[in-house]
Amino acid sequence: MRWVRAIVSLVLAAAIFWGLDNRHGTFPALGKLLNPFAGFWQNGSRSDAVPEKLAVPGLRDEVRVVWDARRVPHIFAQNDHDLYLAQGYVAASLRLWQMEFGCLYTAGRVSEVVGPAGLRQDIFTRRFGLPWAAENAVRAFRDDPEMGEVVDAFTAGVNAYIRTLGRKGLPVEYKILDYRPEPWTDYKCALLLKAMAYSLASYNQDAALTQMMKMMKDQGGWPGWEDFGDRLFPFMPPLVDPVIPPGTPLDFTPLPIPSRGGAEGDGRNKGGASGPAAFSRSLDHSSSDAGGFESPGYRTGPGLGSNNWAVSGKLTRNGFPILCNDMHLELSLPAVWYEIQLSAPGVNVHGVAFPAAPLVVAGYNEDVAWGFTNGTDDVLDWYDITFKDDSRAEYLYGGEWRKATVREEKIKVRGGATVVDKVVYTHYGPVVRLKDEPPFSNMNVPPGAALRWLAHDASNELSTLYALNRARNYADYVEALKTWDCPAQNIVFADREGTIAIWHDGKFPLRWKGQGRYVLDGSDPADEWRGWVPRGHVPHVKDPDRGFVSSANQMPTDAGYPYYLGWDYAPYERGARINEILRSARDIAPADMVRMQADVLDIRARAVLPGLLDLIKEKPATEAGKKSFEELRAWNFEARAALIAPTIFREFWNELNRRTWEDEKPRGVERMTRPASQVMVDQILNHPESEFFDDADTDGAVEILADIAEQAFLTAVASLEKRLGPFGETWRWGKVKGTQLRHIARIPGFGREKVEADGAGQVIDAIDAVWAPSWRMVVELGPEVKAWGNYPGGQSGHPGSKFYDDFVNDWAAGKPYELVFLRSADEPNPAVVARTVMRGEK
Amino acid sequence: MTAVLMCLLAMLGLQLLTPYWWWVMIVPFAYGAAAARSGWKALGTGFFTAGLLWLGSSLFLYLTGSGLIAARMARMFGLGRSWLMIVATALVAAVAAGISGYAGYAVRAFFKKPAK
Numbered sequence: 001m002r003w004v005r006a007i008v009s010l011v012l013a014a015a016i017f018w019g020l021d022n023r024h025g026t027f028p029a030l031g032k033l034l035n036p037f038a039g040f041w042q043n044g045s046r047s048d049a050v051p052e053k054l055a056v057p058g059l060r061d062e063v064r065v066v067w068d069a070r071r072v073p074h075i076f077a078q079n080d081h082d083l084y085l086a087q088g089y090v091a092a093s094l095r096l097w098q099m100e101f102g103c104l105y106t107a108g109r110v111s112e113v114v115g116p117a118g119l120r121q122d123i124f125t126r127r128f129g130l131p132w133a134a135e136n137a138v139r140a141f142r143d144d145p146e147m148g149e150v151v152d153a154f155t156a157g158v159n160a161y162i163r164t165l166g167r168k169g170l171p172v173e174y175k176i177l178d179y180r181p182e183p184w185t186d187y188k189c190a191l192l193l194k195a196m197a198y199s200l201a202s203y204n205q206d207a208a209l210t211q212m213m214k215m216m217k218d219q220g221g222w223p224g225w226e227d228f229g230d231r232l233f234p235f236m237p238p239l240v241d242p243v244i245p246p247g248t249p250l251d252f253t254p255l256p257i258p259s260r261g262g263a264e265g266d267g268r269n270k271g272g273a274s275g276p277a278a279f280s281r282s283l284d285h286s287s288s289d290a291g292g293f294e295s296p297g298y299r300t301g302p303g304l305g306s307n308n309w310a311v312s313g314k315l316t317r318n319g320f321p322i323l324c325n326d327m328h329l330e331l332s333l334p335a336v337w338y339e340i341q342l343s344a345p346g347v348n349v350h351g352v353a354f355p356a357a358p359l360v361v362a363g364y365n366e367d368v369a370w371g372f373t374n375g376t377d378d379v380l381d382w383y384d385i386t387f388k389d390d391s392r393a394e395y396l397y398g399g400e401w402r403k404a405t406v407r408e409e410k411i412k413v414r415g416g417a418t419v420v421d422k423v424v425y426t427h428y429g430p431v432v433r434l435k436d437e438p439p440f441s442n443m444n445v446p447p448g449a450a451l452r453w454l455a456h457d458a459s460n461e462l463s464t465l466y467a468l469n470r471a472r473n474y475a476d477y478v479e480a481l482k483t484w485d486c487p488a489q490n491i492v493f494a495d496r497e498g499t500i501a502i503w504h505d506g507k508f509p510l511r512w513k514g515q516g517r518y519v520l521d522g523s524d525p526a527d528e529w530r531g532w533v534p535r536g537h538v539p540h541v542k543d544p545d546r547g548f549v550s551s552a553n554q555m556p557t558d559a560g561y562p563y564y565l566g567w568d569y570a571p572y573e574r575g576a577r578i579n580e581i582l583r584s585a586r587d588i589a590p591a592d593m594v595r596m597q598a599d600v601l602d603i604r605a606r607a608v609l610p611g612l613l614d615l616i617k618e619k620p621a622t623e624a625g626k627k628s629f630e631e632l633r634a635w636n637f638e639a640r641a642a643l644i645a646p647t648i649f650r651e652f653w654n655e656l657n658r659r660t661w662e663d664e665k666p667r668g669v670e671r672m673t674r675p676a677s678q679v680m681v682d683q684i685l686n687h688p689e690s691e692f693f694d695d696a697d698t699d700g701a702v703e704i705l706a707d708i709a710e711q712a713f714l715t716a717v718a719s720l721e722k723r724l725g726p727f728g729e730t731w732r733w734g735k736v737k738g739t740q741l742r743h744i745a746r747i748p749g750f751g752r753e754k755v756e757a758d759g760a761g762q763v764i765d766a767i768d769a770v771w772a773p774s775w776r777m778v779v780e781l782g783p784e785v786k787a788w789g790n791y792p793g794g795q796s797g798h799p800g801s802k803f804y805d806d807f808v809n810d811w812a813a814g815k816p817y818e819l820v821f822l823r824s825a826d827e828p829n830p831a832v833v834a835r836t837v838m839r840g841e842k
Numbered sequence: 843m844t845a846v847l848m849c850l851l852a853m854l855g856l857q858l859l860t861p862y863w864w865w866v867m868i869v870p871f872a873y874g875a876a877a878a879r880s881g882w883k884a885l886g887t888g889f890f891t892a893g894l895l896w897l898g899s900s901l902f903l904y905l906t907g908s909g910l911i912a913a914r915m916a917r918m919f920g921l922g923r924s925w926l927m928i929v930a931t932a933l934v935a936a937v938a939a940g941i942s943g944y945a946g947y948a949v950r951a952f953f954k955k956p957a958k
Contacts, residue, residue, distance in 0.1 A: 005881075006952035009945035016938050017867055031938070034931040035863035036899035040915055041931070044908030167861035172911060176918075749917025800911030 023178045026114070033175050043172040043800040050834040056089055057163075058156045059840040064825040065090060067834040070817060071795035071803040074341035074350075076825035081153045083344040084358045086838055088157025088184070091338070095355035095797035096161065097171035098334045099188075100181050101744060102356055106191040106198070107131050108411065113177050115414040124440045126409040127423055127432045128202075130194050133456045137190035140458040147462050151186045154358035158184035172799060173745060192356035193462070197455035199329070200374045201487035205568060206382050207446040208673045209233065210518040215666035222666070232661075232675040233567060235513065236559055238682040240572040241579050243490055243504055243551040244539045246558040252537050254562035258512045258530040305570045306373035306773075307597070307764055308492040309550035309578055310500040312543065316588045320782040321494035324593050325362055325371025326773035328766050331741045333751050333805055335793025336774050337361075341822065342469065349469040350821050352775045352791065359465040362775065364787055364821075367472045368495040369779035373551045375488030375506055378566030379454035381515075381529075382446050383428045383522030392424045392431075396523040402427065428452040428522060446519050452529070454507060459485035474499045474542065481505045482535050488565075490551035496781040502549040504539035504556040504565075507532060513564040533563050548582045550575065552764075571677040573762040577603050593778045594788060598814030599764040600639040604677060605649050608684045609637070612652075615709040620717065624727040628717045639760035641734025646760060647724075648731070651716040656680075659708045663696035677762070734758070738769050741792055741808065743799075750799045757812035765814065776816055788816040845883075849873050849891040857895070866892040866935045867942040874946025881947045888943025893936030900931040 020031030033039045050067055061078040063086045068074065073090045077083035092099065104110055108125035110118030125131070141147040162181050174180060209229060216225040308325040316322050329336050337352035342360060351363015362371045386396040387404075394401040407430070409421040424431045428450040433440060435448040460483045467480030477493045481503055484491070488506025493499070509516075509529035520527040539556040541549060553570035580603070581596055613632055620626050628648045635645035657674060660683070665672035683690050688705040695703045724730045734756035743750035759767030766773060777789040792811045796803035810817070820831045849869055856865040870888030878884035904912055904925070913924035921927065 002948075002952045006945075006948040009941065009948040013867065013871070013938075013942045013945035016941055017864060020934065020938060021864065030934055031863040034896070034900075034927075034934050035857075035861075036896055036903055036931060037857040037863075038861035039863065040911055041900050041903040041908050043911050044903060044906070045910060046907040747918055748920075749914040799914050800908060802910070 026117075028176050029178050032178065038166075038168040040172050040175055040800075042168050043175070043798060045800060045802050047169070047798065048796070048801050048803065050836055052834075052836060054089075054836055054838045055841060056086070056157070056160050056838045057841055058085055058153075058160055059838055061840075063838040065836040065838060066822060066825055066832050067836070068820045068829070068831040069833050070339075070807070070831075072339045072341070072820065074820070074822050074825075075343060076822075077344040080344055080347075081149060083342055083347070084150045084153040085157040085160070087340065087342060087353070087358055088154035088159075089161045089838070090157075090340070091154075091353070091355045092158045092161035092184075094338055094795055095334055096158075096165075096181060097173040098744060098797045099158070099184075099192075099356040101173070102195060103188040103191045106134070106195040108409065111411055111413040111416075111419075113179055113414060116416050119411065119413060119419060120440070121442075122411050123409075123419075123421055124432075124442050126411065126421060127430055128198070128443075129423075129430045129451065129453070129456055130191070130198060131409075132407065132430070133194045133197070133453075134187060134190040136456065136458040137193055137460075138187050140460045141186065141190070141462055144460055144463060147460060147466065148186075150358050150462065150466060151189050154189065155184050155186055171797065173747070176747065177745070189357045189462075192354055194455060196354075197487050200376075201379055201455060202443070202453070203376070203568070204378070204380050204382075205444075205673055206380075206517065206519055207444040210446065212666060212669055212673060213518065215668055219666050229517070232664075232679060233517075233673075234679065235564075235567050237555060237569070237572070237676060237678050238686075239576065239678040240555045240569075241576050242558050243502060243549075243554060243556045243575070244541045244558075244561070245544050245546060247560070248541050248544065250560075250562070252534070254537065255510065255531075255534065257562060257564070258510060260512050260515070260526060305553040305574065305761075305766060305771075307550070307552045307574055307578060307766075308371040308373050308490065308502075309548060309582060310369075310492050310494040310502070311548045311582060311585070311588055311593075312500045313498045315547045315582075315585055316780075318589075318780065318782055320496060320780065321498060321500050322588060322590060322593055322781070323364070323369040323371060323492060323494040323500075323779045324597060324777065325373075325492065326597055326766075326776040327362065327372055328771055329774040331739070331770050331772050331774070331792055332744050333741045333793055333799075334744065334797035335741075335791055337791050337793075338795055339789070339791070339819070341820075343822070343825075347470045348823070350787070350819060351777070352789075355797070357462065359462060360469050361465060362777065363469075364777075364779045364781075364785055365469070365471070366496075366785055367781075368468075368477065368493065369781060369785070369787075370468055370471070370477065370491060370493050371777060372492075373490045374553050375490060375504055375556070376553050376566065376569050377488045377506065377508060377556075378511075378516050378568065379486060379488065379506070379509065381452045382449040382519045383426070383452060383527065384446070384519050385426055385431060385448055385450050385522040387448075392434075395426055397427075398523070398525045426450040426522065429456050449519055450522055454486045454509070457485070457507075459483070459507070461485060471495075473497060474501060477501070478503070490553075490556070492549060492551065494779070494781055496783075496785070499543060500549050501542040502540065502551060504551075506538065508538065508563065508565050509533075511564050514567070515564065517567060533565075537563065539565075546583065548579075548585075550578045550582065552578055571604075571762065572681075573602070573604050573677065574764055574766065577601060577764055590778050590780045590786065590788060594814075594816055597764065597773070597776050597778070597816075598758070600758045600760070602637045602639050602646070602649070602760065602763050604653075604681060604762055605635070605646075606637040607681055609635070609649065611684065612656075612709050612713075615706045616713055617706075618710065620714060622717070624721050625714060625717050627727045628720075629713075638758075639733060639763050639765075640758045641732065641737070641756045643733050644727075644731045646733040647736045648716065648720065650760075651720050652713055655712040655716040655719070656709065659695065659712050660692050664692060733760075737767075739767055739772065739812070740770065741805070742770070752805055752808055755808065755812050758814070767812070773811075776811075778816065785821060787819040787821065789819050790816040845873060845877060845887055846891055849887055850895060853891065853895050866896065866939045870939045870943030871946035874943040874948075875950045876946075878943065878947045878950075881944050881951070884943035884947035885940045886943075889936045889940030892939030893932045896935035897928060897932035900928045904928055 066074040108122040216222040306327040310323040313319045341350040349365045351360040388394040411419040433445040464484040485507035552574035554575040739755040741752040759765035761768040779787040794806045874884035912927040
């Protein structure tokens with residue numbers, strides 16, 4: 001009996017020990033996590049205390065870090081090496097877990113931490129060639145001695161911080177997921193850059209559009225089908241006010257523009273796919289069965305966008321330029337950005353940075369300010385590959401068989417066997433999805449096609465940031481932009497000499513018009529990219545007569561620009577609204593710009609809604625219908641959280657779009673790719689009897705806008721009632737929109753849900769559900785530069801810190817903070833709350 | 843009483859010096875195997891001392907800056923109130939320590955008694 005008792009109790013104790021010491025699925029190791037001496041209890045706000053002195057190995061001289069009341073570090077170093085080493089140390093102390101997790105994600109190593117649940121994501125990341133792209137980027141900045149030193153110093157700083165961490169000091173997410181940080185490397189900085197490229201320069205509808213056109217062709221019965229794509233997805237969309245003011249003269253002689261046949265056209269967008277026959281032929285190469293292109297609910301709208309503008313001193317109260325920028329990214333906690341000032345001999349810059357890379361990304365110094373919006377040009381193409389046989393060892397190119405290579409991707413899986421994925425590479429790039437494979441949820445990938453993506457090429461974007469951080473004038477800025485390849489950006493600029501400018505900057509393939517809109521033929525050398533648009537030829541403008549420059553991810557140029565850069569730009573609303581306000585602005589003060597960043601006027605609603613309501617002849621019978629109608633009639637077109645009208649309008653708009661476009665799709669296409677909003681607005685305003693409004697499912701009857709508008713309104717109200725209950729409180733826009741900041745690893749309780757904020761995706765203050773302004777900045781240049789800014793989050797990445805999400809409420813309310821810009825470490829400033837002196841070895 | 847105090851001090855010291863949580867199982871096991879006069883005594887001492895240690899220390903931390911992280915953890919675990927994290931912390935330690943203490947005693951009993 002005694003031995004039974006001994007064995008049973010021992011086994012029980014051992015089981016408890018094992019159970020508490022290990023993770024089970026996603027359930028954490030409770031013993032380690034709850035341990036008050038080293039577990040999560042140690043991750044409270046006591047760690048917010050700032051040390052007065054720190055020994056940071058590797059520093060050559062003394063570095064002083066001044067902390068302001070919002071926990072913004074102002075780093076004063078005596079040389080570049082120390083500056084970036086200190087930045088690495090400080091960034092890691094604020095955001096280490098976020099930095100590392102982002103790298104694991106981009107390196108395709110999520111499975112190492114979360115187990116088999118991460119495998120599909122990792123396979124996609126590796127197939128897409130993100131680790132490969134980062135390896136190429138590392139080579140580029142190792143070849144550049146200046147950047148090599150910056151990145152090495154940053155890396156040393158991160159590692160110096162990691163070495164100070166015992167288990168007790170680890171960020172809480174490590175404790176929950178039960179793993180430890182590994183040493184930082186320059187490769188990880190490169191991964192961050194590639195993550196940005198993926199997020200900003202990989203969106204494409206190539207597969208969906210190819211499938212649609214191919215099916216129209218194959219199914220017959222679509223008279224004029226060849227033009228269908230160009231009508232619904234026009235190269236020059238209606239209503240758009242381009243980034244570069246129309247009529248801006250070219251200050252360069254364009255290169256000859258290639259055409260598909262190989263001959264070269266002569267500029268002005270005339271070269272190109274030329275004619276339906278050529279286009280029809282181009283679809284035939286696609287050996288894959290069109291049914292193999294799946295298009296489930298992939299990300300449809302370009303959810304991401306940003307605004308920036310600069311006004312010249314002619315329009316401002318103090319006579320110097322004002323520059324504004326708000327970059328829209330996916331909301332998250334910890335936030336995408338952190339704020340920092342970096343000062344050393346030759347540089348004193350303030351702005352926001354990515355935690356995982358050195359330098360300030362968007363910001364200002366005493367002389368200049370700059371900011372970004374995404375360019376969204378087409379730098380990603382799919383090439384249909386004809387393999388010789390199932391071994392995929394050779395593929396057809398220019399009438400000959402070329403050898404493919406294989407890159408073995410070894411994916412370690414926590415609690416499972418390592419998975420080896422053999423990725424086939426052509427000279428274009430990797431084959432992301434093989435013909436017989438199921439679709440990825442990340443992207444609509446054409447099966448059997450190779451990916452040609454600019455971000456795979458070696459590039460050195462950090463050197464642009466390095467130079468911008470130190471820029472003194474327009475010439476410095478233009479020089480800095482030359483190494484910015486991908487993702488292409490509208491980089492706005494202003495300096496205290498009074499110059500304003502915007503360059504739509506990036507490396508652009510020289511293409512025939514429309515090249516790459518559909519899946520290309522990988523066997524035909526004629527379908528290859530034909531060189532590059534020269535750097536001086538990218539769209540740009542300096543000091544335009546109108547006194548301002550602006551961008552909101554819209555079409556960069558009008559038809560006068562010679563090169564084809566892409567077609568899938570952001571809809572017109574934000575850009576048009578910005579220009580509308582600035583055109584009549586005079587005597588501008590920074591406060592006006594802050595107000596403008598919070599502008600919520602929906603110009604799309606203003607353009608179409610009164611007319612649409614006039615079409616609703618028969619007054620709605622239901623109570624909700626009547627109230628909704630009145631609500632829309634009385635609406636001032638502002639997307640305010642407290643209003644109900646924005647909710648009804650969005651539903652009405654979606655329903656109208658569904659009725660207009662969904663019946664145009666060929667059989668077998670799951671969901672019709674929606675044209676951009678300006679195409680719909682154009683149809684409503686200028687073509688109310690367009691055949692697109694005809695409901696293809698009704699025999700004989702021909703519907704026009706007036707017929708479907710009324711139905712769409714009634715259906716919209718009915719579906720809102722069904723989803724939200726009776727007309728009332730629950731219909732308010734702020735509630736329905738459901739803005740939230742999710743934790744990066746989606747840990748419940750670590751994000752912020754139900755943030756009530758004005759704004760919508762199509763207005764300047766683009767706070768939507770998960771996409772929103774990630775950094776709002778207003779910089780007033782002058783004898784003494786002044787700036788305001790805010791971002792959704794807080795400086796600390798530690799969920800137990802009071803600085804974790806302390807900016808969120810002010811951000812949601814559109815209130816920026818006056819930024820603290822110090823000239824020296826000793827400068828007295830009431831906002832300074834603490835100082836840290838860093839030295840090398842004691 | 844001496845046993846309780848000894849266990850408590852041993853655990854506290856070892857926990858302060860090292861990051862390992864499992865001292866709350868090792869110490870009671872050792873006490874059970876070396877000194878406890880009965881299984882129930884071993885179990886009770888382990889349960890009480892480890893529970894008290896983790897209750898006291900987590901309560902202290904809760905009141906001095908870890909309230910916010912406790913609230914987030916409570917949300918993660920689906921517990922309604924942040925102070926429930928203190929209860930959970932104390933309970934985990936107490937149960938693990940109690941059973942470990944009992945197992946320690948049972949092992950000693952197995953080796954010791956057959957001589958009789």
